[in-house]
Amino acid sequence: MVTSQTPTTAARPTRSRVRKITAATPHGFIDEHLTPFGGLFSLEKLLDAVEVEQAFDEHFVAPQRTPKLGHWTMIKAIMGLQFIGLQRLYHFTYVNEDAMLKGVLDVERLPVVSTFWRCLNSYDHEQAHSFLKLNGVVRERVWRSLGYDARYHHIHVDIDTTVKTVYGYKEEACKGHNPKHRGKKGLRPILAFIAETKEYLGGQLRKGKTVSASDVKNCLLSMKPLLPSSIRKVTVRADAELYCWDAVATCRELGFDYTIAVKKTRPDFDETSWYSPGKNADIQYNSTLFQPSSWKDPCRFVAMRLRKDPNDPKNQQSELFEDDEYKYRIFVTSREGAPHRVIDEYDDRAGAEKLISEAHHEGLRAVPSKKFAHNRAFFQLAMFSYNLWRYVKAFADQQDENAWSRNTNEVSRLKLLYLAAKVNFHSERTEIKYSQRLSVKPTWENLLSRLDHVRQHREVWKKPVEVENFLRPRKRDRVVQKILCTGYG
Secondary structure, eight states: OOOOOOHHHHHHHHOOOOOOOOOOOOOOOOOOEEEEETTTTHHHHHHHHHHHHHHHHHOOOOOOOOOTTTHHHHHHHHHHHHHHHHHHHGHHHHHHHHHHHHHTOOOOSSOOOHHHHHHHTTTOOOHHHHHHHHHHHHHHHHHHTHHHHHSSEEEEEEEOOOOOOSSSOOOOOOEOOSSSSSTOEOOOEEEETTTTEEEEEEEEEOOSOOOHHHHHHHHHHHHHHHHHSHHHHHHHHHHHGSHHHHHHHHHHTTTTTEEEOSSSSOOOOOGGGOOSSSSOTTTEEEEEEEOTTSSSSSSSEEEEEEEEOTTGGGOOOSSSSSSEEEEEEEEEEESSSHHHHHHHHHGGGGHHHHHHHHHHHIIIIOOOOSSHHHHHHHHHHHHHHHHHHHHHHHHHHSTTTTTTTTTTTHHHHHHOOOOOEEEEETTEEEEEETTTOOHHHHHHHHHHHHHHHHHHHHHHHSOOOOOOOOOOOOOHHHHHHHHHHHHOO
16 A cells, blocks of 8 residues: 655755845835934943943033033034044935934934034034043043953053145145145144054144144143053154154153154164164164253163165165165164064054044044134044944954954944834834844844943942052153163163
C-alpha cells in the first residue's frame, strides 16, 4: 500500500519580498509626522542627561534683548541646526517644518530666519565667554559620566591656528597668511584640542593678523579653568607660530609641560652628541641647554636633523658649510627623556590639522555677521555643537573603544543622525518609531540606553570631587634643573 506524502515547506529558506519600485508605482500621502533626522533624539537625551539647560541658566550672561521664546530655546535651535550639519542660519528655511526639530524645541513652527539673526546680533564678548564656560561645565559632567575621569590623568593639548577667508566687509578682517586664497582678507582663530578625546578645549576668534605674544598668553590662561578636575598633567604642543618667551613663561606659571616648534633661533649643539636611535644614520638627534637673547631663563632645546638627498634637483649645488647638508627641526621643551622620544611625542600633534579641517566643516566657515563681537559668540557656539557630536559618538562606542570617535562628524551623521523616524502622538504622549531593519540598530539602542542610564543616575557626575592641584607653578623646568645639577642633557 502506497501512502501519499505531502511535501513539507518548513525547510525552505524564507526570502524577504523585494519591493520593486518603477515609474508606474503608485504614490500618495499619509497624515503622519515623519522626519529624516531621527538621530536628533540622541542630542535631546544628552542635553537632559547632563542638564545642559540648568548649566546654561547658571552661567549664561543674558544680553539686554530677550527673545520671545527665551535664550535657551534660541540657542538650542541653533545647536540643533549645527548638529544636523547645516552651518548657516539661513538654512533654517529648509528644516522649519521638521517634526523632530519642532518636537525637541516644543514649538508648532520655528521662527523666521531674521529672528535668529536678531538674536545673534544681540550677543557680544560676554556671551562668547559664557559659551566657552558652559562648554567646560558640560565637559566635566560628560567625562565623569563616561568614566574618563578615571582613565585620563595626563592629556596633550594641541594648539594651532587657521584662516577663515571672508568676503565683503567684515570687522577686524585683514590680509595676512592665507595660502589657499592669497591676497584675500580673513580672520585668524586659534584653537586648542585635547588629543586623547579629540574635543575642543578652548580658543577664540581673532583678528586676521599674526598671533602675538599676548594672544598666546591669553589663550593658555583661559584653558586651565576649562580642564576636567581629574587632570594631573598637561603637555602643550604647538607649532612655531606660538614660539615666544611668553608661551614658555605662561606654561611654567600654569604648571604645564610644553613642546613648541622653534623659529628664528639656532642653538649651539655639541657636534659629538648627535646620535641615531635606529639603523638610519641620516636621521640624528641632539639636545642642549640654551637661553635666547630676549629670554629670562635657559630652556632645553631638542633637535632632529635629516641629511639632504644629493640626488634631489634642489640640492644639486654644493653646500659651503657642512651644517648646510642637513635639514633641521628644533623644539623647545620641558619634557624629560631622549630627544627622539620627545620629538616622536610632538609628531602625534599632526592630528590637530585634521580636527581643524573637521571644525571648518562644522561651522567655522560660516561668518553670519559683519560685527566681530557677534561672530566671536557664534564661533564658540559652533565649537560647542562640535563637542556635542563628540560626546554622542563617545556614548555610542561599544566593545571597540573609540571606534566611533575615529570617524569624522560627517561620517557619523550618515549612521547616527539620518535615521528615518515617525513621530506619533496618542494616549496623551509622544512616541518615536524607528525601522526594525536599521543596520545600526544595536549601536543606536546602546547609545540611547547609555544616555538613559546617565539620566537615571545623575549622581555619577553630581557627586562632589576633592580637587587636588597637581598643576603647580614653577620658576624653572624640572629638566633644566636636572641638567644644571647633574650635567645630563
